Amino acid sequence: MPKRSKFYLYQRKLKNGNYWYVNFIDPISGEISTGKSIDVLKEKLGMGYVESIKRRDEAAIIANKALESGLVFSNKECLSFVDYCRDFWDWDNSAYIKMRNYIKPNSIGLEYSNNMLINFNRHVAPNLPKGIKLQDLTTKHLDNIVKRLFAENKLSSGTIQMVVISFNQPLKEAIRQGIILVNPADRLMKITRTEEARGLLSYTECKEFSKMAKVLYLDGKIIKSYYLALVTAVSTGMRSGEIRALNSENIVTSALVRDDGIVLDKIVIKESIAPYSGIKCTKGKYEREICIPHNLGVMLIDNADSKGRVFPSKSGGYISSPTLRIVFSQVLLAMGISEEEQKKRNLTFHSLRHSFATLSRDGNISQEDRMLVLGHKSEKVNNRYTHISDEQLERVSLVTSKIVDLFSYEQ
Secondary structure, three states, X not given: OOOOOOEEEEEEEEOOEEEEEEEEEOOOOOOEOOOEEHHHHHHHOOOOOOOOOOOHHHHHHHHHXXXXXXXXXXXXXXXXXXXXXXXXXXXXXXXXXXXXXHHOOOOOOHHHHHHHHXXXXXXXXXXXXXXXXXXXXOHHHHHHHHHHHHHHOOOOHHHHHHHHHHHHHHHHHHHHOOOOOOOHHHHOOOOOOOOOOOOOOOHHHHHHHXXXXXXXXXXXXXXXXXXHHHHHXXXXXXXXXXXXXXXXXXXXXXXEEOOOOOEEEEEEEOXXXXXXXXXXXXXXXXXXXXXXXXXXXXXXXXHOOOOOEOOEOOOOOEOOHHHHHHHHHHHHHHHOOOHHHHHHOOOOOOHHHHHHHHHHHHOOOOHHHHHHHHOOOOHHHHHHHHOOOOOOOOOHHHHHHHHHOOOOOOO
């Protein structure tokens, strides 16, 4: 009995020349597949994609390799790329996330997975051919997405990097599981991340900021929780989420008495708050401490509600992150810094953290100590916040006291 052919090769005359295509024959049903480009199969097999196949014997080799690899007649071929990535970043159901967090607890958080899903849904899925299969995805598809994002000029290079991660990480897992043989994202051009200048306030502006914040608070234009949140941010360098999540039980009163007689309270920074995950561990996933003058510590504890929330909102719960940003901008406007200038200088609530880092550097606080109180693990990250390195001169207990003298936070 004659042996049934596995496939049929033929050429198509297209605009730019003749190209080899193949129809595969299902060994079980005998059905003939739709035509597949030999050049596309070559790319999926990781055999390069720059030069087209010209000879019939070379096309036959590619077709055979596609059959041997399971690239053809596999149920996995029907897997939608968009659905696969959405399932991958689904916090509640993702097998990948569950395994990662089982091996290394808290390695992927709810906030991160949701942000990846948002990036994918917003910037990747709409820019792909409708219904594209995981097996049919090519480098060209992904190249077009990245080119479009750069051409639109709406996202920073850092954000575009996150968009690439939103599809590249799922593709890496598909490789590990053997669903695909080559990752089309591996051949993308490397994106160089350009750091936007970190907005910060000068020494003089910090003093003015403190005065204006107090004026707005005493005039009833800023409620006490937001006022104290601003004071805490510029005096400690704490992140917005860490400030909002602060509980009175994490403030240790009269923890230290310096040689000059100044009594210091200690804030133990162990939690943060985020839109999706609520209360969670800090960004660095470890606790850190910072000292504040005792009278500031008393004010913070006195402001706490019955549940210990140091910065409660008027309606109960935690103060709002968007409102905190608005209040910060409101103080700058009162100082004469227009919205246009704020945008130009990249001044945001997070600028208070950058200002603290730079002012502590200028106050001869050592780089090591700045890293300890800011929660930075690497020298590279620390230098991004303080802009230059500095000698080690003083210990952690002096950081806040040297800076907090700039601010008049008392009522």
